[in-house]
Amino acid sequence: MPQTPAEQQVAARKSSVIMSTTPFPSLGPPPWPARLTRASLWVGAGGLLLILICGPAYRFGMVGVRAALLTLVAGLVILVAATLLTIIGLLVASARKVRIPRAAAVVGIIVGLAASGYLLSWIERAKSAPPIHEISTDLADPPAFVAVTALRTQSHAVNPPEYVPLVHGPGGTIIDVPQMQRLHYPDIQPLQLAAAPAAALEAAQRAALRLGWEIVAFVPAEGRLEATDTTAFFGFKDDVVVRVRASAGGARLDLRSKSRVGLSDVGTNAARARAFLKLVEGG
Secondary structure, three states, X not given: OOOOHHHHHHHHHHHHHHHHHOOOOOOOOOXXXXXXXXXXXXXXXXXXXXXXXXXXXXXXXXXXXXXXXXXXXXXXXXXXXXXXXXXXXXXXXXXXXXXXXXXXXHHHHHHHXXXXXXXXXXXXXXXXXXXXXXXXXXXXXXXXXXXXXXXXHHOOOOOOOOOOOEEEOHHHOEEEHHHHHHHHOOOOOOEEEOOOHHHHHHHHHHHHHHOOOEEEEEEHHHOEEEEEEEOOOOOOEEEEEEEEEEEOOEEEEEEEEEEOOOOOOOOHHHHXXXXXXXXXXXX
């Protein structure tokens, strides 16, 4: 049955009301908190990627040590900035009830804070470490490298194999290496063992293997062991020589550990010496 003109006007008004109240999605760009959060997550992922690849890139010879460290610093700066911007985007979006990928934002913030905190604490330790790159339990007569000298030459090690008591520091300063060691690592001393020199050298070999060192030379006749230790992330190679001599009541064990590159070892050689001496002393 055909509608009257009045009924047609009523139906048109109902249709207009329905169309005007239908929740069509916005066709415009998302609000800025959503854009900021998403962009910060992507930028933070890029910074984290730079941090993760700089070590392996140096380890496999793709970049030099300077480029690797600069990449690490750049990645850290990017990650810190991106994490802070993600926090801002999440807070503003929550206050304004703007839809954002909250789960991804929270995960990104946690990862960013954890990675940044770890690296910043490492940088603080590096700043507090003395600017030296070798440790010796005998500062008057440091054990000498023999077998690893050729390896250092082949790898174009910047630091010479000899024990150098005075080295050039930043700004033309002269660094007294023995004095620095006495000041910062007074606990690193020769180890006195109630064992024959041969047994002491064998104990040193067992400790070196437990620590994952690569044994380069084991010379019982000379009471000498030489090894190379490779750091986990960057793959820096540091060399170690252990010397065992007979002493009253047993044997005296001395150790020297030296980095191939870098002015400061960030305390790595001291930590290595402590771990080794503790293992040998514990049997």
